Each structure stands twice: as structure tokens, then as C-alpha cells.
Amino acid sequence: MKRYAVMLFSILFAASLLLCVGSVKVQAVTLKNPSIVTLLDDDDEEYSVTTWDCVYLGHYYQSNNNSKDQIKWRVLSVNGNDAFLLADQCLDCKPYNDTDSGATWSECSLRSWLNSTFYNAAFNSSEKGAIKSSTVINNVGENTKDWIYLLSNEEVETAAYGFPDGHDFDQFRQAKASAYAKSLGARTYVYEDDRYYSSYKSMLYAQMKEGNGEWWLRTTGRDMNNYTDSCRIMHVGDDGFVSYGMSTDNINDKQTSVRPCLHIDLSSNAWSPAGTVSSDWSFTCANHTWDKGVETKAATCKEAGTKEFTCSICGMKKTETIPKLTSHTYTEWITTKAATTSATGTKERTCTVCGEKQTEIIPKLTKKEDTKKTTAKATKITAKNKFYKVKKKTKSYTVTLKSGKTPVMGVKITLKVNGKTYTAKTNKKGQATFKIKNLKKKGKYTATITFAGNKSYKKSTKKVKITVKK
Ligand SMILES: [Zn+2]
Numbered sequence: 529m530k531r532y533a534v535m536l537f538s539i540l541f542a543a544s545l546l547l548c549v550g551s552v553k554v555q556a557v558t559l560k561n562p563s564i565v566t567l568l569d570d571d572d573e574e575y576s577v578t579t580w581d582c583v584y585l586g587h588y589y590q591s592n593n594n595s596k597d598q599i600k601w602r603v604l605s606v607n608g609n610d611a612f613l614l615a616d617q618c619l620d621c622k623p624y625n626d627t628d629s630g631a632t633w634s635e636c637s638l639r640s641w642l643n644s645t646f647y648n649a650a651f652n653s654s655e656k657g658a659i660k661s662s663t664v665i666n667n668v669g670e671n672t673k674d675w676i677y678l679l680s681n682e683e684v685e686t687a688a689y690g691f692p693d694g695h696d697f698d699q700f701r702q703a704k705a706s707a708y709a710k711s712l713g714a715r716t717y718v719y720e721d722d723r724y725y726s727s728y729k730s731m732l733y734a735q736m737k738e739g740n741g742e743w744w745l746r747t748t749g750r751d752m753n754n755y756t757d758s759c760r761i762m763h764v765g766d767d768g769f770v771s772y773g774m775s776t777d778n779i780n781d782k783q784t785s786v787r788p789c790l791h792i793d794l795s796s797n798a799w800s801p802a803g804t805v806s807s808d809w810s811f812t813c814a815n816h817t818w819d820k821g822v823e824t825k826a827a828t829c830k831e832a833g834t835k836e837f838t839c840s841i842c843g844m845k846k847t848e849t850i851p852k853l854t855s856h857t858y859t860e861w862i863t864t865k866a867a868t869t870s871a872t873g874t875k876e877r878t879c880t881v882c883g884e885k886q887t888e889i890i891p892k893l894t895k896k897e898d899t900k901k902t903t904a905k906a907t908k909i910t911a912k913n914k915f916y917k918v919k920k921k922t923k924s925y926t927v928t929l930k931s932g933k934t935p936v937m938g939v940k941i942t943l944k945v946n947g948k949t950y951t952a953k954t955n956k957k958g959q960a961t962f963k964i965k966n967l968k969k970k971g972k973y974t975a976t977i978t979f980a981g982n983k984s985y986k987k988s989t990k991k992v993k994i995t996v997k998k
């Protein structure tokens with residue numbers, strides 16, 4: 529059943545957005561004529577569901593005998609400022625006439641009770657001001673002018689009022705008897721078995737177990753083909769069937785319920801909106817009581833999320849959008865251009881969810897922060913003390929420059945000895961070979977070998993003894 533309700537709601541919402549025909553806007557609320565939608569039951573059989581807009585007007589005993597509750601009315605039709613209303617449930621339990629003797633609508637005791645006792649008990653003066661005097665056409669006897677009256681057999685079979693299926697049993701005409709009406713003896717039935725096999729009919733009877741009332745129509749019943757027997761009054765059964773009252777005289781039946789109808793002037797402020805009621809017993813509130821909501825889709829920085837709220841009274845759902853997150857999930861910063869002491873650099877990071885790129889400027893480095901020093905690795909010169917013979921004119925001397933175990937290649941090394949500086953470049957083994965030519969005399973010399981350092985490698989020096997012998 530649930531999925532039909534969901535379907536129905538969506539159809540109704542679409543309809544309420546699109547349809548403005550036959551509606552009137554008062555008190556910032558637009559009341560609509562009944563809507564009828566056709567759905568499929570679990571056996572793929574078509575069935576219709578009517579939804580009536582509802583209003584509150586007046587108060588009457590319903591849930592108990594001591595205090596009055598707001599009376600909910602179904603809107604059968606809207607025509608300009610006129611609304612034709614039928615009580616949502618059976619409000620009382622009274623015979624059509626106090627005696628067994630035949631009576632037309634104009635003569636019966638129920639009509640005078642409705643227009644005096646009930647009228648005064650249920651409505652205050654401003655509510656009475658909203659109730660219009662209706663000219664009521666009757667099949668037998670005089671037409672009447674009534675504040676409150678009952679539907680006729682024709683009105684209760686009028687599709688425009690939300691009763692599309694003729695006089696046959698159906699949900700459209702079914703109405704609960706209030707607890708108060710039951711306490712006065714209103715007849716309701718309990719069905720233990722499903723008398724129909726289709727899902728819709730099963731559903732219908734399942735709902736009837738909850739205590740639908742039988743309710744009077746104002747129409748005088750018929751004796752075979754003639755509406756002449758004023759001891760037989762038409763009524764609607766608890767299953768929604770319109771009974772012609774052919775079997776017995778029922779005018780004084782004390783267990784039939786009263787489901788009043790009336791016309792009101794919508795320009796009055798006495799009424800208030802009461803949501804909707806559908807023939808499948810679903811309903812919506814005028815003002816929903818939304819729960820805290822459930823996140824149905826989490827918001828990210830890429831997409832908005834959604835949250836679904838459910839009304840704790842009528843079960844209606846609504847979805848709200850959760851705005852996109854403004855915070856991102858970034859990678860680490862990556863330097864796209866290194867800063868130097870003379871120019872700023874740039875860095876960039878990317879959101880792993882939405883791909884958004886963020887770029888920032890890296891400020892110029894101060895001298896101390898210069899990458900030449902901060903990123904340079906330590907170096908070490910390996911050079912040995914060495915002997916040469918004095919007669920050797922060119923003394924070849926090799927040193928090695930390494931950073932840890934890694935040779936440092938292609939860098940300039942200097943060797944200063946005896947007042948002269950030689951330079952040589954390291955090869956791929958980190959070796960630099962000097963051709964020393966200024967040591968022509970015997971003696972002990974101290975040579976200073978220096979690597980000046982660069983942006984990658986730190987400076988290092990080493991002193992060695994070079995001895996020149998005979
Ligand atoms: Zn609600």
C-alpha cells in the first residue's frame with residue numbers, strides 16, 4: 529500500500545503546483561476541488577483514489593464525551609468564495625425521525641436537530657457567520673433553507689465531489705464513526721474475513737474493520753421504483769454502498785450515524801486549512817511536524833547533498849538540499865616554482881574530491897634561507913700525503929671529492945701550494961688531478977685543497993703534506 533501512497537503524494541504535489549482551476553485563494557491557502565487519480569493495486573487492477581482538501585470549522589465532541597475537538601471537513605467543491613463541505617467523519621448518531629411515522633427532509637427531527645442543537649453546539653458566532661444558508665432541493669416534500677443538512681443520493685454519487693463509482697460499495701463514501709458517535713450507539717461492523725480477493729477490496733475491508741459508520745442521506749427511500757415511502761430513508765453503508773432502504777422501514781433507526789454537510793463563505797476568517805484526506809485513508813497535515821531528518825546524500829565540495837524529513841503526524845516526506853561544502857580535501861603543497869632571494873616562487877595544491885586547484889605565492893627567500901645553503905649536502909676531500917722526486921718536473925696529484933659514498937663530479941677543486949693555486953675538475957669518480965710544476969726544490973710543502981661548494985654541495989677543505997726529495 530505504501531508505494532501507492534507515495535505515488536499519490538507525488539501526483540498530488542505535481543497537481544497542486546500546476547492546477548489553479550476551480551480554486552480560490554483565501555488566507556494565503558488555496559483550496560482545490562477533489563482530485564481523483566487512478567492507480568494499480570498489487571494484482572495490477574486499476575482503482576481510484578480521491579483526495580479532498582480539508583478545512584477546520586467549529587468544534588464538537590468526537591474523541592470523547594467531555595471535550596470538543598476541531599471538526600474537520602472535506603471540501604467537496606470550491607466555486608468562487610463558496611465551499612461545499614462534508615464532515616470528515618460521522619459526528620453523531622440519531623434517528624432520521626424521532627417517531628416511526630414517515631417524514632420528508634423538511635419535516636424530520638434530524639433536520640431540526642442539525643439546524644438548532646448541533647448548529648449551536650458546534651459553532652460560535654463568527655463560525656456561524658461563515659456558514660451560508662443553503663437552498664436544499666428534496667426529492668419528496670418541500671425544498672428547504674438549511675444551515676446544516678445531509679447529502680442526497682445524487683450528491684453522494686457525484687464524481688466532481690470525489691465519488692466516482694456510482695452507488696456501488698467503495699472507499700470514497702466510507703467514513704469512520706467518531707468515538708462519541710459510537711458511544712451513542714452508532715452501528716459499525718467488523719469483518720473477520722476478506723470477502724473479496726483483489727488486493728484493493730481486501731484493503732478496503734481491512735480498513736472497514738476499524739469501524740466505519742453507516743450514515744444518513746436526506747433522500748427519502750423508495751418502494752421499488754417510486755420515491756414515495758417516507759418511512760424508508762436512503763443511507764450509505766459502512767462499505768460505502770448507497771442503500772435505497774428498500775428492505776425495511778428505517779426512519780427511526782437509532783444506530784445510523786450523522787455526517788453533516790454545509791456551505792461556507794471562504795472570505796470568512798472562521799475556517800482554517802486542515803491538510804488533505806484521501807479515500808485510501810492517507811492524509812496530510814496543514815502544518816507538518818517535521819522530524820530531525822535523515823541525510824540521504826552527503827554534501828561534498830563537488831555536489832550538494834540531500835536530507836529527507838518525515839512528518840511525524842501524517843508521514844509525508846520532503847527533501848531539502850544540503851549546500852555544497854566550502855572546505856576542500858587538499859593534497860600537500862607542491863612547489864611549482866622555487867623562490868629565490870631575488871624572485872618569489874609559486875606552490876599549488878589540488879582538492880582530491882572536486883579537483884579544485886589552489887595556487888599561492890612563495891615569498892622571496894632571505895639570504896639565510898637561500899636554497900644554496902639549506903639544501904647543500906656535506907662533502908669530504910680524500911687526499912694523501914705524497915712524496916715526489918725533485919727531478920720530476922710535473923708532479924701529478926689526484927684527490928677525490930665525495931658526498932657520503934657518492935662521487936661529486938664536474939666540480940672545480942683548487943690546490944694551493946708554495947704560493948701558487950692550481951685548479952682541476954672532478955671526473956665521474958669524483959677525482960681531480962693537478963699538474964704541479966712549482967715544486968723544484970727539495971723540501972716539505974703544505975698543500976691546501978679546497979672545494980668551494982655550490983648550491984648542491986657544501987664547501988670542504990683538506991691540508992696534505994707534499995714532500996720533494998732527491
Ligand atoms: Zn504532516
Ligand SMILES: [Zn+2]
Nearest residue numbers: 829856879882
Ligand atoms: Zn573540493
